[in-house]
Amino acid sequence: MDRRRVCDACSVRRVKCDGQAPCGACTKSSVDCTRLRQRAKSGPKGVRKKTLERLKTVKRQNSGEPSILGSRELEHHNNELIFDNIEETVAVAGSSAYSDVQQEIHEAGLCFLDTPGPSQQPATDLPQMLAWPFRMSLALLEPYLDIYHFKLYPVWPVVNKDALLTRLHNLAPDVNAYMLASSICAATMLQLQLSVLSMGGDVLDPSVILSEVENLRRVHDYRENPTLDHLSTSFFMHVAYIHLGRRTTSTLLLREAITFAYMLDLHRPSHYDEFSEPDRQGHLRMFWLLFITERAHATQYDIPCIMSIDPGMPELDTESQSYVLSAFIMLCQMFRSFSDASSGARLTADDLTLFNNQLLRVPTLTEHHNDLQKADLSVTQQWLRLMFWKLAINKVIMTANTNDDIRSVFFPISLAKELLTNISAMSIDTLEAHGPGMELKLFEVTNSVADMITLNPRQTTSALEIGPQDILVHLATIIGRFRGGNKTLLPLLQSRLSGIGLDSLILPRITDVTYDSPDTNREKSSIESNEALADHSLEDEYGILFGPYSLEHQSYV
Template sequence: MARDRACDACAARKVRCDRGLPCKRCQSLSIQCVAERRKLKAGPKGPWAQRKREALLNNKSAMEATMINRKAPIPVSDGDAHSQSSNQPHIYPGMNRVPSSAFEHYLGLYQQALYPVWPVVNIETLLNRLRDSTDIEAYALAAAVSAVTIAQLKPASHEALGRFGGDDGAFMASESSRARHELDYMEHPSISVLLTSFFLHVSYANRGHIRKGAMLLREAITFAQMLSLDKAGHYANLPKLEAQRHLRTIWLLFVTERGHTTRFDFPRILQLDPDLPELEVDENPPILFAFISLSKLFQSFANAMDGDGSSQTHEYFASMHARLRGVQQASWNSTDLQRADFLLTQQWMRVVLWKTSMYYINLLPNAADEGLSLSFPDQIARNVVQNIDRFPRSVIEAHGLGMEMKLFEVAMSLADILLCLPSTFQGKQLMNVGPRDVLNRLSEFLTCFRGGGDNIKLQILHDKMQEISSSIARQPRLLEDEQEQEQEQEVDGLDWT
């Protein structure tokens, strides 16, 4: 017997559901398989649908008439290929609706807080280009960067301008899309066009539009491939500073695609030339050291995950865990934003590698290598909790949906292993801080993530936690005296190790 739609768990994870009762994925994870989410209302039917189609046709005709009456795009010259312009940028009579003061405000916030994460936009050059109201490429890029800044940082009321009808971020994203459709941007790829697609990807993904975000990321990667940023030959005759900026762009796409496709089980299309020049730190050492460290971490992660299965033995996974552990963060003047991103991403990678290894090798409760142990998610979760308590919440939340998904992955892995192998952790729960305490801390943090976490995933996590509590209640109480003595102890602070 099959359902007429995917179960809630598969829908939340954006994966294919076989619609069985229960489905195979829920069976393999030993979780409840239900389809209780509210069905969305269907679209208009009858005369309403006809009126909507007529309105769309009228709008399309009006837009086509407007475009015919406009002048053809005018190519202009530019000496710096990475000043966010193309070899043949295009300009149109301005229809810009965002004032320069708004761009200056949000681009300033990006430079201050988010440039260390995405060091690919030269804000000074971009602001200079915005003085020309006909430079639509610059306008679209500035609006996309502003949309991401608002989505990631969620500025306080005194920082947000609030002049675009409520949601400045949504307006900026739609304005960026509107502006670049004034161009024939798909036929004229450029660094500006590429980066606009990338920042729109981040903006829409943070708003929960996962498929639209995935398409925009794929678009940015395709533009990069058209421009040959993934080929070593592209850099042969470029000035050093320009070459490094192009390298940071292609590595940013590599890192982003690897994280996005791993979380949502999408295929990857970007392969980097092994002979690409090295990333260097000449321009801004404190910021770029951390970016290079993160790029190397993702490179090691890619090497670990891309095997064909033939050589994936105990020794292989042990060496891959050692490689991930061995990638050190460049701590020299790196910001809290960069440190939190590196440390939490590193732990997420390790638990993803551990889950992958389960398909190829047998894991043991007390393996010599912690990465090959059945209790490994407990250690990873403790490391994660240490780090989320180490940094301000705002620093972690600034990384948006990607960070939330990574934390959920760690929490779900710990919950699954507690459900499947409760006896493995029976002794550990008698410690001052047991695995269930760690899981509770992760759940508390995710519940309030960016003002309110992912309700579907939170419900799945809470259901798992409830099942863990119920299974423990059904077991005979062991070492009752020790537990009561532990409860009477006064602990000054928590030690998650």
């Protein structure tokens, strides 16, 4: 037996065969390793008629005879001659050799659409054969675009998945659509802490996807002619890089997306007059998404904001896709209220109360929202209240009479109680799905409670209430369970706990996520169970301390 031959199983599966008997691939997969098929006869199959005609053309050129073709047609025919050579190389090879060639091409990073098998005739036209010159195949892109659509579109409602897939399925590769789709996939994988296996069985690293997008953007010089695709790609890359801990790169990409929005006139009310209603709403949502993202990012990292909303801007549509978009529109309302209230030169106690009441009128836990939307709305609402209180504390005379009033020095304690009540029935995975932004918001609340305990360490509560120390430990434990979280936050929280006499050890579930760790592959398959988040809720762990009284019968507002 010729051990150099590719075995039947490797030929059918189109994987690399080491030629042994049995081969390593079959041994690993526990399949029979045989070489029973008949090898195709090697050697040339004859020259095609079109090839003969082109050879005559080349011969005339070399002999100095005038060509009847123009220069552009001649270049086109010469290219076709080269492509025919590739086709004939595949055609003359036996089925085993074809598998080896295909494996080499796959290892080189090229993916195939409708690649012919050993019993099929090879494609007769190269654009069909090499229609996908990118790293990630459609087979990998599509499931993650589906996950974006079902899980994260309510959070980032700016890309129509079906329209993007239609562009990706075109015969001619659409590089802008591919860059956008790849950036969405990377952001989705990182936001939801998902891992995916490539065709070769290796874990696909989102940073590799982002590197390819960066390279393609440099080649195509996207900055000279920015489009909405380029703007959206910059935004999703911003999301991905913040998860990878590259805050400067992430901030610059967000600024780039905002700059593109202004260059495309998305900030001008007149811009929307020339579009149909669906396009108008899509552009509006993109501008508002950048607005609320910049406000949150700038507040968390203490950098200036540059965006503002013109009073003449069209309204976001509250009727179309109301179930999906209502939470997003509520977030826009909250951030606009925060922007308007914090832009004044001076603040009064009335301004503080007015802003607080505006936020509290936004319903955050309605039955029309899913858990992801509820988590985003509820935590963001409390975080904005806290940020405005911090902004006002040096400008408004506060009272120490009660901690239920936003004008109280001890307001963060009642706010934290309300926050814990809202999120107690949510799973840690639901909170994690909002990424580092959610972690930082919870940290701000936790750190403020620690400040209040330090300010008044002997504050007493009734036996039926959760004390400030209990709240602090609960919040710190939640933050500690964030997978792959900010490594600087846990030591800070542990130090704060120790400083006020609470030596509880925070044991994070996972503090360092690497893509070859078994913890990152908790989903049994890369696609099937990625679409479902865990049902384990915080209430299961803290129900004893919260109790039915504090969750159901006590009001903090």
